[in-house]
Amino acid sequence: MSSRRGLVDRTLRFSTVDGPGNRFVVFMQGCNFNCIGCHNPYTISECNSCGLCVDPCPENALSLDEDHRVVVDRVACTGCEVCIDVCPYDSTPLAEDLDVDELVARIRETAPFLSGVTVSGGEATLQAHFVAELFGRLRADDELSHLTTLVDSNGSAPREVWDLLMPVMDGAMIDLKALDPDTHVRLTGRTNTAVLDSIRYLAAAGKLHEVRLLIVPGYNDDPATMERTLAWLRDVDPDMAIKVIGFRVHGIRPEMSWLTDADPDRIADLADLATSAGFRDVIVV
C-alpha cells in the first residue's frame, strides 16, 4: 500500500519554539480560518495555478506545465519568495506534495537531534489522515519512537478528527483567539464553538499540551476579557499550561495595517493574571 500524500508548505529540521526541546516541524498548507493577524498568510489557501507568479520569479524557477499547473524547479529556486509576495490568493506555489515515506525519511535524518515532531500550518487537522499516518509510522519505528508527537492547531477540528489523532498524538497545542464568539469572528472569520469544544475534549483526554492566548491590541487585551477567558479555562482544567503571546505585526498582510504590536508590559500584566488565577505553568512570549 502506498503511503498517503499531503500538501506541505515546508518542513523545518530544527525548531526551538514549537514545543518542548528541539523539534522537527511540518507546516501543512491550507487553513480554514482567515485570521487578520496571520503571520504566514501564504499557508491559508491551496495554489489555484493562476500563474501570476510565473513571470515575476527572478530565477525563472516557475512555469506552467501542459496541464496548466504551476510547477517549481527546486534546483533553480533560491527561496526568495517573490512568488509569495505577488500571490493575490494567500497561497504559494512552493508547497510540496509529499508522501508520508518521504517525510519520515527527512525526520529520520534529523532524529538524533530531536525531542519530537510538531505538525503545524496552515491548519494541520485539515489533513488529519496524513498526520495520523505520519505519527503512527513514527511510533512504530524503533529509531523514531522516542520522538514526541504534537499538533499545533486552531482547534476547529471536530471530535471525530481528534479521535483519529489521539491514539498516535502526545498532545495538541490549541490557539484560543477569543472566548467571546463575536470577537473570535472579527479575529478569525469563524465562530469558536468548535475551538472551545476541542479544548474541553482534549483536556478530558489528557491530550491538551497547552492553550495559547494571542493578545491582539484593541481586540482582547483588556484585563476583564483576560479574566473571563482564564475563568473559563480554569473551569476546564486548572492545571493546563498557558502560553500568553503578544501580537507582533511582523509578517502580516499589508492590508491589515491598522494592527499594532502588543506592549510587552501589558502582556506581562495579563500573564500575571494567569498566575494569580492559579495556573502554574504560564509562559510569556
Place this chain on the structure above:
Amino acid sequence: MEMPEFRTRARQIVEDPTLTFHQRRHHLAYLAENALEYPPLSDAAAEALEKRVICDLYEGAAPYRARYILPDYAKALRQGSAFLELDPPQDLDDALTFLLILYAHVPSITAYPVYFGDLDKLLVPFVDGISDEHLYRSLRRFWLALDRMFPDAFAHMDLGPRDGRIIRTIFRIERELEQVVPNLTFKIDPEVTPDDLIRDAVETVFVNGKPHFVNHPLMVRDLGEEYAAVSCYNSLKIGGGSHTLVRLNLKEVALRHQGTLEDFFTDTLPRYAELTAEIIEARIRYLVEEARFYDHDFLAAEGLISLDRFSAMYGVYGLAEAVDLLMEHQGKDGRYGHDPEANDLSYRITRALKAFVNDRPMPYCEGNAGRCFLHSQSGIDSDLDVTAGTRIPIGDEPEMFEHIVAVTPHHDLFDAGVSDIFHVEDTARRNPQAMVDIIRGALGGGMRDFTFNLATNGFIRITGYLVRKSDIEGFDAHGARHGSTTFAAGSVKNSHVTERNVKRVIARELTPRPGR
C-alpha cells in the same frame, strides 16, 4: 633585529598607555626573545614562515617553556610540593589555596596557566562533611581570585562528565559572577552525564557564553581518561601538554598550487606539510635540548609533568578557502559547507593531513607515540580573509543541521581539538532542552567539540575565548585588565565580529604576537 630598532620597540612598549605593568613586562620579554636567532631551518621552511604560509603563532624565536602545560594537580594535592614548601592540603580551603599558589607557578605561552584542572574531580576528596553553604562561599571566593589573579581568557578549567554538587555549585557561581575567567569545558559522556546537568550548563551558556561541550568518549579513545581541553579547544594529556603549535595556512598552499588536483595531494600539500613538520621539530629540539625546559622546571622535577606525556600540535587553518580555490581550479563553483563535492574534497584534504602526521615521526612526542597531534586552529586577531581551522566562513554558514553534518567528519581526525561555533537565536533561552537535544545529537553523531552562544548576552566570543562587549568598546581609550581583550580588540577591528548576524560567528583564536 638591530639595536636601534630594538631600542625603539622597547621604548614603545614601556611607554604604551594601554598596557598594564604585567603586559609591558610580558611584551618586553617577547621582544628580547625575538632578538635571538630562530632555531635552524632550511631555506624553504624559513621562506614559508616568512611568507606566512606556515605560521608559528608568534610563539617566539627561542622557546623556553612549553606552549601548553597541563600539570597533574591531583598528584600535587596528594603529595604537596617541595619546591613551593607546601604540605599536602588537608581540607577544602587548604586545597583551594594550594591550587592558587600552584597556578601562579605554571608557565605557558601566555604567561598565565592555560589549565586550572578538572576542578570538580580534584575537590572530591575535600568536600566530605562540608556544608553546601561552605562549599559555595569558598568556591565563590576562589572564583574571584581566578579572574583577578589570572586575567586571561585562555586560562581554562574542565568539568564533568559526572554530576555532583561541586559542578552544580560551579555553574551557579558562573551564572552569578559572569566573569571572563575561567574559560570552561564541560565533558559529556552520554551514558553518564544526565540531561538535567547538561541543561544546567546550557543555562550557564545563556548567561555568560560558557562552557564549551566536548565528546568525552571520543576524547578518551584518542587521549585516554587523563585528558583535558585547555586554553580553548586544545585537547591534550594531563601531566603533559604540547611543546608548540605551528599551523599551516591551507589557503596559502592552495594559492601556490599549480597543476591537477592529484598533484595537490601528491606534491604541493605534502611539500608544505613537511615544512610545517620541520619547523615544529626545530622548535621542539630547541625547547628540549637547548633551553632544557623539562630538565629544570620544578613541575617536571616533582613529577607533575613528564616529557613522555608531551607531544606537539600540528595546526591547520584556511581549509574553506583552500577547498573553494581547488574547486575553482577545476572550473567548478561548489563551495565548502554547501556543495557535496566541495565537502568531500575537504574531507580528503584533512584525511591526507592526518595520514601525513601519523607517518611523520617527531622527537620528544611520546605523549602521542612519537607523532604530533592534529589540531584545527581557530585563528588569531591578525588573520585576514582566511577562515579559522576547518570552519565554514563567517556569514556563509548553512542552517544548523546542515552545518553540523558538513563539519562533523573532520572532528574524528583532530585529536588535539577542532572548533565550530554555532550562534543560536535568543528564543532558545526559553527552551534549554532544545540545546540539550542538539548537543546530544551533535556529539552522538561524532562531533568532538561543540560551542554555542546567544546573540544577546553581554559576552562576545571572538574565537574560542570570551571578552565582555563593554571591554572592547572601551579598549582604545583605556586598555583592558584582561590580556586577551587586547587581542580581541584587534580581532573586532579586522573583521566584523560585532556586526554579525545571528549564528554568524567570527573565527579567531589564541595568542597573536605581543608587542605589536
